[in-house]
Amino acid sequence: MTLSVTPLVASAIAAAIPLLIAALGELVTERAGLLNLGLEGMMLMGALAAFVAITHGASLPWALLAGMLAGAAGALVFGFLTITLQASQVATGLSLTILGAGISSFLGRDYVGYRAPATFETLPIPGLADLPVVGPLFDLNVLGYAALLAVVGVWYFLQRSRLGLHLRSVGESPAVARSLGLRVNRIRYGAVLFGGAMAGMAGTYYALAQLKMWQEGLTSGNGWIALALVVFATWRPGRVAIGALLFGGVTALGLWLQTVGVGVSTFALASLPYLATIVVLVSISADQQALRRHAPAALGKPFFDGD
């Protein structure tokens, strides 16, 4: 039994990509001050929509669009309840997860076990893809490349663009932002919908790029890991990417240990990423200063916009 690094990296990246996509969306939502715990639900809705679309003859781009729209639809429900009606974000987000899981398993029951007729396949970049260790970074499918670009894009949007500045200010203090004339609720809806669309894309990745078939609850709790990632990364896109790779690495390690057959229960190995989440969250929380410095000050607080 030898541990060859490159395949391990490849499987770490494969596991990291959907986490990265979902976490970047959630990061933008949270930077606007909204805590959407419904990530898992939106991912499942997106996964189902994409799978149904592809099964009924849609092409891959249309299936992706369907997945993203389904995620955004879930986010719209969340946005309406929490932004317009100012319901509790925590309760609404949890309900959205339950709703997404319920809808996807109910509407998806006829598709269980079906294979997807078309799937996202890797598009290796000639030359680069054969490099040792880092090669797998250049051997991704289109969603994977999009995820990497999105890291830079989200960073640039938040730190360099005017709209990003507006979005951050809304997450810091919606009352002040409003007094400066910003359309707080409009910006928050935008952030929530972006988060939903990204969650839908992550779901699409699970359905059409990773499992390539339908099974109930196919995101297997990764929405929660993506949520934890945002905190782990203290709301910064670059760190989300590092964190996603780390969690992907732990997942890959668990899978590898299963294949080489160490004498540990596979269930224990499969729980590695979740254990890692707990360990990392606890160690992050130890640095209260960093958390407070980077956390959006208005995160999770309802805001009444307008008279």
Add this chain to the structure above:
Amino acid sequence: MTPPLLRLAGITKSYATVQALAGVDLDVRAGEIHAVLGENGAGKSTLMKSIFGAVQPDGGVIEWEGRPITIASPVAARSCGIAMVFQHFALFESMTVVENVALALGERSSLSVLASRLTEVSSRYGLAINPGQSVHRLSVGERQRVEIVRCLLQSPRLLIMDEPTSVLTPQAIDQLFETLRRLAAEGTAILYVSHKLDEIRRLCDRATIIRQGRVVGTADPRQETASRLAELMIGHSFPQTERRAKREGAIALEVAGLDVPADGPFGTALRDISFRVRAGEVLGIAGISGNGQSELLAALLGSTASAAHSVMLGDRPVGALGAAARRGLGLALVPEERLGVGAVPEMSLAQNALLTAYGQGLVQRGVVAMKRTWAYAERCIADYSVRASGAGAPAASLSGGNLQKFIVAREIAQGPRVLVLAQPTWGVDVAATAFIRQRVIDLAANGVAVLVISDDLAEILEICDRVAVLASGRLSPERDVHATHAAEIGRWMAGVFIDAEVVAA
């Protein structure tokens, strides 16, 4: 005659139970500096918010250049050319100075261009700020500079300033006044809301005095005495603080060679701070916030530990002890930030009383004695005539002056041996200020050692026996307040004592 730039007629505004404005008339001409005088709760801030579009009046007319207008929002106000420096800063903590400015300006210029404009304007008006710094690292004084510069960058036609000088040195106030006079000479109208009567008399051309939502008079502040203006404002004669005979006792608080590291990368480290406060005297530490005040306060309170013998309460070394242990030894403290440090905004006054006064028999066998707690809070409210609906009122529902009176009451009622007050009257109205200052003087006369950390020089000179200045983390020599004057203290505030040889008085 040309119409005034801004004219208000019969402005009314009611909230659920109170009438904040009961028909206010006001006119402001281009190029004048117009004072709005009034106590907290008189309706000044509601009036200013109506002009700035943050509050919609129930009735009355607002005319801008002779035409009636509705100012629907701060954005509309800004597009008219109305800018406002708030007393409670409207800044985003986690963002940099330049990002904050960019948000308010709403222009499409890049941050680096804006940063250089900001540096230029801030140096032209003597309001030094670093555009790249994060706001949460700035002191109260520096934050105000950001607010002012942010307004100046908008080239406003009417500039509203709400209590702007509370955090500036006398020299910086002179500089600000210079700026304001220059702006006025360029044709900008300035509405200057303040309770500092001497400043209004130095700066303003006209004054409108407001009491209980009504205009009670207009005056030329340069022609009136300060006490006459104060009487108009509070409706009865101006309370004067009265000094009591001093009986100095043993040293109750001693700080010796105290070094404290900076509170974060933009904080100020304290270096070799030494002073003594005897029972029965008031020592004042002047200086602008951000020069080590928060570090000193943390070291005195015990939220920052230091070498055991660097802080002594009586003959007990307490430098290594925590806040509860120090309070147990007779230390009481009124922090600078009322909401958030001095009191928990969402909690009732009774619960807030419990937070520091738990040692007064409010907790018995580990259980909160609700009746006693309630009675303790009610006693504080009654003794200090705090305007509140009762001990159950949330701290955030009180005006600044009333909450401060409550916090001072809560601390003094514990019968401390040493009382430390930071910015005790910041943003507090005249009557409450005089009241608090008198209580502090009386407390010292009864044998308590009092330390006042304040950037209000008039306050230090009024209530303290001796004064020293904290600048850049160092403490200046001490002076008897009768043997010094504002100009000397002002120079020290700018740090002049540090490198120069100080000639003994």
